[in-house]
Amino acid sequence: MSTNHVIALAEARKLKPPIPLAVNSSQTMVDNMNILLVEDNFADSILIQKELSHAFRGGDYHLQGVRTQSQALALLDEREFDVVLLDLTLPDSSGLETLTRLQMDFPHMPVIVLTGYEDENFALEAVGNGAQDYLIKSKVNGQAIKRALQYALQRKRLELDLREARQQAEKANRAKSEFLTMMSHELRTPLNAISGFTQLMMMNEDKSFSERNMDYLQSVLSASDHLLTLVNDILELAKTDARKFDIKSETVDVDHLLSELQHYILPLARQKDIEVKITGEKDFSIMGDYTRLLQVLLNLASNAVKYNRDHGQIEVKVEKHDHAARITVTDTGYGIPESRHAELFQPFNRLGAENSPVQGTGVGLAICHNLIYEMNGSINFSSAEGKGSSFWIEMPLADTGPSAVANAAPEFPPLVLARQPKILYVEDNVINTNLIRSILENFFKAEVLIAHSVAEGVALAKTQIPDLVISDIHFSEMTGFDLLQQLKSDPRTHAVPAFALTADTTKATLEKIRDAGFQQTFTKPFNIKEMQDAVQAVLANSAIGSINHDFKLM
Numbered sequence: 001m002s003t004n005h006v007i008a009l010a011e012a013r014k015l016k017p018p019i020p021l022a023v024n025s026s027q028t029m030v031d032n033m034n035i036l037l038v039e040d041n042f043a044d045s046i047l048i049q050k051e052l053s054h055a056f057r058g059g060d061y062h063l064q065g066v067r068t069q070s071q072a073l074a075l076l077d078e079r080e081f082d083v084v085l086l087d088l089t090l091p092d093s094s095g096l097e098t099l100t101r102l103q104m105d106f107p108h109m110p111v112i113v114l115t116g117y118e119d120e121n122f123a124l125e126a127v128g129n130g131a132q133d134y135l136i137k138s139k140v141n142g143q144a145i146k147r148a149l150q151y152a153l154q155r156k157r158l159e160l161d162l163r164e165a166r167q168q169a170e171k172a173n174r175a176k177s178e179f180l181t182m183m184s185h186e187l188r189t190p191l192n193a194i195s196g197f198t199q200l201m202m203m204n205e206d207k208s209f210s211e212r213n214m215d216y217l218q219s220v221l222s223a224s225d226h227l228l229t230l231v232n233d234i235l236e237l238a239k240t241d242a243r244k245f246d247i248k249s250e251t252v253d254v255d256h257l258l259s260e261l262q263h264y265i266l267p268l269a270r271q272k273d274i275e276v277k278i279t280g281e282k283d284f285s286i287m288g289d290y291t292r293l294l295q296v297l298l299n300l301a302s303n304a305v306k307y308n309r310d311h312g313q314i315e316v317k318v319e320k321h322d323h324a325a326r327i328t329v330t331d332t333g334y335g336i337p338e339s340r341h342a343e344l345f346q347p348f349n350r351l352g353a354e355n356s357p358v359q360g361t362g363v364g365l366a367i368c369h370n371l372i373y374e375m376n377g378s379i380n381f382s383s384a385e386g387k388g389s390s391f392w393i394e395m396p397l398a399d400t401g402p403s404a405v406a407n408a409a410p411e412f413p414p415l416v417l418a419r420q421p422k423i424l425y426v427e428d429n430v431i432n433t434n435l436i437r438s439i440l441e442n443f444f445k446a447e448v449l450i451a452h453s454v455a456e457g458v459a460l461a462k463t464q465i466p467d468l469v470i471s472d473i474h475f476s477e478m479t480g481f482d483l484l485q486q487l488k489s490d491p492r493t494h495a496v497p498a499f500a501l502t503a504d505t506t507k508a509t510l511e512k513i514r515d516a517g518f519q520q521t522f523t524k525p526f527n528i529k530e531m532q533d534a535v536q537a538v539l540a541n542s543a544i545g546s547i548n549h550d551f552k553l554m
Contacts, residue, residue: 055142188503192524280318304331426457
């Protein structure tokens with residue numbers, strides 16, 4: 001027996017590592033191969049060795065044999081093999097359990113099953129459980145073994161290549177998500193200042209700005225809102241592409257859904273003197289996520305306004321069928337050329353509208369498409385150039401049960417304060433501190449305490465005992481979570497309410513903020529009126545606040 005053709009149960013020389021395999025070179029794939037034979041029958045072992053010799057005809061291969069499953073597992077743990085020839089009936093294991101155990105411990109190892117059963121179904125079951133191929137001992141020959149080895153290694157290499165490609169794609173997707181998150185955070189911080197100070201100036205009640213200057217401010221605010229929309233749309237598209245978003249399956253009241261849609265869309269339509277009408281039966285419910293459905297319909301309806309003619313019309317039509325409902329948004333706009341219909345749901349493709357004065361990002365319909373299909377619905381359209389477009393969604397009907405509706409925004413009665421409120425703001429960005437200080441001083445005549453680090457914020461809170469703490473989340477050393485934890489653990493400050501104000505809008509961070517115990521969360525840039533209402537609610541419920549209908553704070 002040559003040194004290259006070794007079959008032994010005792011110690012063998014250390015095997016060379018397997019060479020890289022080339023799928024298109026069958027000779028390279030079967031030469032210099034390390035083969036492990038797991039077979040307890042001596043005659044069958046000799047048969048396999050003989051047929052391998054005939055198949056390779058002097059080719060360089062290395063064969064190592066063992067008799068039991070436990071010996072095979074130990075040897076695979078010590079040495080590297082290219083393929084395993086595995087009998088399924090061994091002294092310490094039998095049947096498919098033999099294969100299953102080996103696959104559990106060495107999932108990337110190609111396995112060719114050797115069986116004495118002339119049972120095609122049993123062999124196919126073995127392949128279905130992870131084997132690359134099978135050989136029936138009574139029919140084995142050199143060419144069959146060589147072909148099985150070659151195909152097994154090809155398939156395993158393809159599996160590994162696919163796995164590596166998938167891992168690389170997942171890695172690239174994670175890098176994209178991290179970049180988009182960082183970009184969002186970095187853009188939201190300056191946007192917060194632009195939007196916030198603009199809102200403050202527009203709320204100036206001394207009428208010191210001329211009408212033209214107010215128009216300038218409105219342009220600044222509109223531009224910052226458009227940039228924020230772009231940031232949000234890109235992040236939303238990334239989430240929907242990666243299927244990293246939450247979709248609830250709930251019963252949605254159609255009448256309430258369309259009433260809220262009308263509430264949002266009418267002010268936009270009035271700017272172009274566009275008539276909006278909602279037709280069809282609405283007294284029923286569909287299945288979906290209320291918030292996501294409203295998001296989709298708002299996108300379709302706002303597009304119907306933006307790309308419509310002045311003095312045009314928009315119809316939102318509801319049709320109820322046996323198992324589904326269709327909601328169609330039709331406009332009298334300029335329509336879409338038939339030659340560009342196939343491009344419609346492509347991200348960032350505005351079909352030439354980028355050259356028009358109509359603002360947009362070109363990702364809204366792509367997001368709608370992903371969201372609707374995640375809710376087990378469908379979305380489609382028809383359009384004729386010069387006549388207008390119709391976009392519709394179809395959603396499954398709901399069984400009877402309570403319907404989801406949006407929570408109405410609270411309305412706060414006038415507030416009177418027994419003393420000047422004291423509010424602590426913890427933030428390391430000077431521009432943001434100036435903005436919050438201006439808001440709190442202008443609207444609440446508050447004493448605003450500023451801390452630029454968590455340690456400074458904790459120290460101020462314990463000595464000054466503020467009525468409210470507003471904190472950023474990310475600092476160079478500690479975090480807003482550390483701040484809240486230290487405040488909650490001290491008897492002097494454990495009851496002080498705290499708001500989080502952050503440019504980090506990732507789902508993980510927002511959930512952590514909620515679970516940590518922050519009373520309110522605001523993401524940058526924020527709406528001043530919403531913060532004003534939230535602060536007013538906290539002060540009204542504190543020891544210094546009371547409701548008085550005869551007095552109204554600014």
